[in-house]
Amino acid sequence: xxxxxxxxxxxxxxxxxxxxxxxxxxxxxxxxxxxxxxxxxxxxxxxxxxxxxxxxxxxxxxxxxxxxxxxxxxxxxxxxxxxxxxxxxxxxxxxxxxxxxxxxxxxxxxxxxxxxxxxxxxxxxxxxxxxxxxxxxxxxxxxxxxxxxxxxxxxxxxxxxxxxxxxxxxxxxxxxxxxxxxxxxxxxxxxxxxxxxxxxxxxxxxxxxxxxxxxxxxxxxxxxxxxxxxxxxxxxxxxxxxxxxxxxxxxxxxxxxxxxxxxxxxxxxxxxxxxxxxxxxxxxxxxxxxxxxxxxxxxxxxxxxxxxxxxxxxxxxxxxxxxxxxxxxxxxxxxxxxxxxxxxxxxxxxxxxxxxxxxxxxxxxxxxxxxxxxxxxxxxxxxxxxxxxxxxxxxxxxxxxxxxxxxxxxxxxxxxxxxxxxxxxxxxxxxxxxxxxxxxxxxxxxxxxxxxxxxxxxxxxxxxxxxxxx
Numbered sequence: 001x002x003x004x005x006x007x008x009x010x011x012x013x014x015x016x017x018x019x020x021x022x023x024x025x026x027x028x029x030x031x032x033x034x035x036x037x038x039x040x041x042x043x044x045x046x047x048x049x050x051x052x053x054x055x056x057x058x059x060x061x062x063x064x065x066x067x068x069x070x071x072x073x074x075x076x077x078x079x080x081x082x083x084x085x086x087x088x089x090x091x092x093x094x095x096x097x098x099x100x101x102x103x104x105x106x107x108x109x110x111x112x113x114x115x116x117x118x119x120x121x122x123x124x125x126x127x128x129x130x131x132x133x134x135x136x137x138x139x140x141x142x143x144x145x146x147x148x149x150x151x152x153x154x155x156x157x158x159x160x161x162x163x164x165x166x167x168x169x170x171x172x173x174x175x176x177x178x179x180x181x182x183x184x185x186x187x188x189x190x191x192x193x194x195x196x197x198x199x200x201x202x203x204x205x206x207x208x209x210x211x212x213x214x215x216x217x218x219x220x221x222x223x224x225x226x227x228x229x230x231x232x233x234x235x236x237x238x239x240x241x242x243x244x245x246x247x248x249x250x251x252x253x254x255x256x257x258x259x260x261x262x263x264x265x266x267x268x269x270x271x272x273x274x275x276x277x278x279x280x281x282x283x284x285x286x287x288x289x290x291x292x293x294x295x296x297x298x299x300x301x302x303x304x305x306x307x308x309x310x311x312x313x314x315x316x317x318x319x320x321x322x323x324x325x326x327x328x329x330x331x332x333x334x335x336x337x338x339x340x341x342x343x344x345x346x347x348x349x350x351x352x353x354x355x356x357x358x359x360x361x362x363x364x365x366x367x368x369x370x371x372x373x374x375x376x377x378x379x380x381x382x383x384x385x386x387x388x389x390x391x392x393x394x395x396x397x398x399x400x401x402x403x404x405x406x407x408x409x410x411x412x413x414x415x416x417x418x419x420x421x422x423x424x425x426x427x428x429x430x431x432x433x434x435x436x437x438x439x440x441x442x443x444x445x446x447x448x449x450x451x452x453x454x455x456x457x458x459x460x461x462x463x464x465x466x467x468x469x470x
Contacts (some may be wrong), residue, residue, distance in 0.1 A: 007465035009052060012402075015418075018385075020039065021272035022257065029330040031070070031101035032104070033069050033070055034067060034068070034069060034070070035053060035066075035067070035069070035070045035077050035100065035106060036065070036066065036067040036068075036105060036106070036109050037051075037065075037066055037081060037098075037105045037106035037108065037124070038060075038063075038064045038065050038066070038105070038108075039060050039066070039107070039108045039109075039110060040064050040065045040107070040108075040109055040110070041109070041110055041111065041112060042074070042109055042111070042201075042225070044064070045060070045062070045063040045064020045065065045310055046060060046064045046082070047059075047060055047061065047062045047063070047064060048060060048082075048332075049064070049066075049079055049080070049082055049110075050079065050080035050082075050223070050261070050264050051066045051068075051077065051078070051079050051080075051262075051352055052073070052077070052080070052222070052257065052261070053070050053071055053077050053078075053100070054075075054076070054219055054221065054222075054253070054254075054257055055070075055071035055073075055074055055253065055257060056068050056070075056071065056260075056261035057255075057257065057263075057264065059076055065293065070100060073253075074100060075099065075100055075214060075219070075287075076097045076099050076100055076107050076214070076218055076219045077097065077098050077100060078096050078098070078218065078219055078222050079096055079097075079108050080096075080223040080224050080225060080261070080264075081096055081110070081224040081225060082110075082224075082225050083117060083225045083226055083227055083228070084112060084117060085110040085111060085112055085113060085222065086110070086112075086113055087161065087189040087217055088108065089185040089189050089190075091180065091183070092183050092184055092186070092187060092188060092189055092190055093180055093183055093184075093190055093192070093217070094190065094191045094192070094218075094224075095215075095218070096108075096218070096224065097218040097219055097222070098239055099218075101272055102340075102445060104316050109394075112460035113159070115157060115159070116227075117159055117226050117227040117314065118138070118227040118228055118348075118349070119158075119159075119227070119348060119349050119350075120158070120161070120226055120227055120229075120348050121154070121158055121159070121160045121345065121346065121347050121348065122160065122161050122162060122163065122272075122346050122348070123147065123160070123161075123162040123163070123188075123344065123345055123346070123358075124162070124164075124165060124274070124302045124304075124320070124322055124343055124344035124346065125143075125164040125165070125190075125325050125343050126164075126165045126166070126303070126304025126305070126322035126323070126324050126325060126343070126344075127162070127165075127166065127167040127195065127304045127305065127307065127324035127325060127326055128143070128167070128168055128177050128178065128179060128182075128324075128325040128326055129167045129168075129169065129170045129195075129197060129325075129326045129329060129330075129338070129432075130165065130169055130170060130172070130178065130296060130326070130330070131169070131171070131172055131329075131330075132172065132175075133174075133178075133360050135330045136175060136178045136182075136384055138330050139182060139325065139326070139330075140178075140181075140182060140185075141179075141183075142341075142360050143312045143325050143341075143360055144182050144185050144186055144341075146342075146360045146361055147186045147343075148185070148186060148187075150345070150358060150364075151186070151188065157343060159226070161188055161189045161190070161191070162186070162189070162190045162228070163190070163191045163193065163231070163233065163274045163302065163323065164190060164191070164192050165195075165274050165276055165302055165303055165304040165305075166195025166197075166198060166237070166274065166275070166276030166277075166304065166305065166380055167194045167195030167196065167197045167198060167276065167304065167305065168192060168195065168198050168302050169197060169198060170197045170329075171197050171201070171437055173198075173212050173216075174281070175265060176212075176216050176217075182386035189275070190420070191224070191231075191233055191240065191274075191277060192213075192217045192233075193220075193233050193234075193235070193274055193276055194210055194220045194235045194237060194276065195237065195276040195304070195305065196237045196239075196244075196276065196277075196305070197245050198212075198213050199213070199237065199239055199246070200213075201239070201243060201244060202243065204241070204242040204436055205239060205240075206240070206241070206251075206352070209239035210235065216296075220233075220234075220235035221233060221234045221235050221254050221257065221258075223261050226348075227348060227350070228269055228348075228351045229270045229272055229348055229351070230262075230265045230268065230269045230270070230271050230272070230325065231272045231273075231274065232261065232271070232273045233274045233275070234254060234258070234273060234274065234275040235250075235251075235254065235275070235276075236248055236249065236250045236275045236276060236277050236279070237249075237276055237277060238251070242411065247284060248277035248278075248279075248282040248284060249283060249284050249285060250283060250285055250288070250289055254463055255285075255288055255289065255292065258289075258292055261435070262292060262293075262296075267295045267297065268297055268351065269296075269298075269347070270298045270300075270348070270350075270351040270352075270353060271293070271298065271299045271300070271353065272297050272300050272302065272346075273300070273301045273302070274301075274302045274303075275302075275303055276303060276304055276305050276322045277303065277305045277314075278303040278305060278306060278310075279301055279303065279314075279317075279319060280301075280312045280314045280317075280319050280321060281312075282305075282320075290314075290315045290317065293315075293316075293317060293340055294469035297351075298351055298353070299316070299317045299318070300318045300319070300320065300353060301318070301319070301320070302320050302344070303319060303320070303321045303322065303430045304321070304324065305321075306321055306435075307322035307323075307324050307326075307327075307329070307335050307336050307432075307435075308321070308323060308335050308336050308337035308339060308435050308437060309321065309322060309335065309337060309339040309357060309386055309387060309437075309439070310437070310438065310439075311387065311388070313389075313390075314325075320344060320355070320368040322343065322344050322357075323335045323337075323339035323342055323343075323357065323386065324341055325341060325343060325360075326341060327341030328342070328419075328420060328426065328429075328432035329429050329431075329432060330424035330429075331420075331427075331428055331429045332419050332420070332426055332432075333360070334362075334413070334415060334416060334419065335337045335416075335435075336416055336420060336432055336433060337384075337416060337434075337435045337436075337437035337439075338369060338382070338384045338386075338412075338413025338414075338415055338416045338434075338437065339357070339359075339362075339386040339437075340359035340360060340362060340366075340369075341359070341360050342357060342359040342360045342362075342431060343357075343358055343360075344356075344357060344358070345357075345358050345364070354460050356387065356458075357386050357387040359386070365464055367385060367386055367387060367456060367458075367464040367466075368383055368384065368385050368386070368454050368456055368465075368466035369383070369384045369386075369413070369415065369466070370382070370383050370384075370452070370454060370466055370468045371384075371413070371414040371415055372468065373414060375444060377447070378444045378445060378446055378447065379444065379447060379449070379470065380442060380443075380444055380446050381396075381442065381443050381444070381452055381468075382411070382413070382414050382440060382441070382442050383396070383406075383440070383441040383442070383454045383466070384413045384437070384439060384440055384441075385408075385439045385441060385454075386439060387439075387458070388408060388438070388439035389459065391455070391459035392456055392457060392458050392459060393405055394406050394408070394441050394454065394455075394456045394457075395454070395455050395456075395457075396441075396443060396452060396454050396455070397454075397455070398445055398449055398451075399449060399451060400451075400453075403443070406441040406442075406443060407441075408438055408439060408440065408441060409438075409440045409441065409442060410436055410438050410440065411436065411437070411440040411442065412434045412436060412437075413433075413434065413440065416434040416435070417434045420432045420434050421434050440455070445470070447470075449470050450469065450470055451467060451468065451469045451470060452467070452468055452470065453465060453466070453467040453468075454467075455464050
């Protein structure tokens with residue numbers, strides 16, 4: 001049974017209909033314990049391609065063949081797309097896997113890229129989190145066109161893919177189909193990560209919370225390669241079996257798989273790990289996770305979930321916790337920390353990585369907001385440098401006179417306070433509240449000042465300027 005017939009038979013995508021747990025097809029499919037297949041370029045077998053069922057990790061032989069005994073809890077077999085090959089997609093959604101039981105042989109056909117992939121770009125979408133068609137409409141009218149416009153600004157030969165780091169929808173799984181349409185319109189390969197709002201509730205415990213996601217998007221953890229980069233997608237949301245209760249946790253089985261997967265990767269590769277809940281402060285067994293990364297020289301973690309933007313370096317790992325596609329749950333154009341809704345843009349050159357935050361509907365140079373507030377007989381000026389990290393330098397100028405550098409503070413963005421503070425704001429969804437952030441810079445100026453300008457220089461030497469007339 002091919003994947004399309006499989007999906008149609010069980011009603012997983014058509015007309016927004018989703019199966020119940022009782023109709024879960026994995027247990028109904030007859031499958032042998034032995035998993036076998038071949039990876040080819042259409043004619044010849046491809047050697048040394050990593051294959052996994054989430055438990056075993058093996059490589060194809062010199063003719064591209066593989067054979068192993070599937071774990072009893074495995075639901076799919078997938079390949080870790082090797083560097084130099086196109087990603088396997090369907091309407092730009094990654095289809096790097098086969099559902100176990102949908103056939104007898106699990107063959108994969110890869111197509112070699114017609115260009116080098118050591119230089120490429122990837123986007124990180126965090127928390128589109130659409131709950132209804134009104135949210136979908138906003139996404140289709142703002143976020144999707146923004147990505148389309150960004151892609152048009154690139155060299156048309158540039159290789160670009162994207163990863164959504166979870167909360168694709170907001171408990172409404174019928175809207176997976178709308179997200180898929182958004183991906184199709186953006187026109188680049190998209191990989192998906194499971195978020196807490198993408199899970200099945202009230203159908204058991206953690207072991208059954210991902211059945212709908214798996215039916216639509218396949219395995220919840222896997223890897224792939226492009227150029228000198230090894231990408232890993234992981235699931236770190238553990239459902240606790242009660243209505244919407246979960247924590248940040250990576251299962252031992254998944255950590256065991258990650259250890260095996262990383263054994264196939266040279267320590268000098270750039271390692272990009274994608275998951276939903278931030279590891280640095282919200283994953284209970286983060287020490288076990290970090291331990292597996294020992295020896296890798298360049299590791300970046302991409303996360304979402306928080307609805308604010310933050311950069312954290314811990315245990316030598318650089319974690320980028322992204323502002324969201326939906327902002328404050330589609331109620332306003334900024335997140336709870338004042339960061340505009342948007343997404344991360346990452347540029348790869350070999351094992352070197354550069355990045356910036358792309359605000360939806362704004363030029364990429366828009367990296368700072370400035371707010372004026374009265375403070376006694378002076379004016380308090382607050383600058384929010386969205387993607388700040390400790391390597392940035394932030395200076396300010398008053399009436400074109402240099403005033404020196406400012407230190408970052410932990411504080412609230414004044415615009416987020418104005419829009420979200422209080423139990424009656426924002427209208428419609430009143431739960432967003434202003435959030436403390438570490439990328440705030442403040443100073444005070446006299447009322448005779450005519451203009452103030454902030455200049456922020458990122459860790460790559462690129463400068464961003466924002467000026468405000470008083």
